[in-house]
Amino acid sequence: CDVFGIGGIRDKYPAEISGGEKQRTAVARALINHPLLVLADEPTGNLDSKSARAVIRTFEQARQALGATIFMVTHDSYAASHCDRVVILQDGRVRRTLEKGGMERSAFQDLLLDAIREMGKE
Structure with missing residues (x-):
């Protein structure tokens, strides 16, 4: 508690x-x-x-x-950045899968945000 x-x-x-x-x-x-x-x-x-x-x-x-x-x-990029693997969905379809590997959490969060921004351009 x-x-x-x-x-x-x-x-x-x-x-x-x-x-x-x-x-x-x-x-x-x-x-x-x-x-x-x-x-x-x-x-x-x-x-x-x-x-x-x-x-x-x-x-x-x-x-x-x-x-x-x-x-x-x-929907929280901070929470997602602590994960080992992130599967990004859009309209019920897998758009992208990202693996953290040995990357620092903050760098992985930046990668996630970049992927989300790219999806917004389509």
Whole structure:
């Protein structure tokens, strides 16, 4: 709970907490049983940058400690830049697949943004 900053909402009902707190709670619940596969649909969508970083950091820890695979759907280039592989879709079709390899996270984010800009020119 402390990793996600949700310890203080333990005794509250869902109607009494914010959307971000609900989302962080959902991520914590998804990881509690140490799964080998996590399906994450916009896991940082309703979060402020600090909470989003905590979620991404926790996903990275799950991947390293458990060997878990994180399958994330996101519109957030920052979140995507932490992934090993990014598949860019447009209108339900695969437009491009990018591999991070040994690239630094910030350089990979720049590559992602360049790919998205190129798609906008078509």
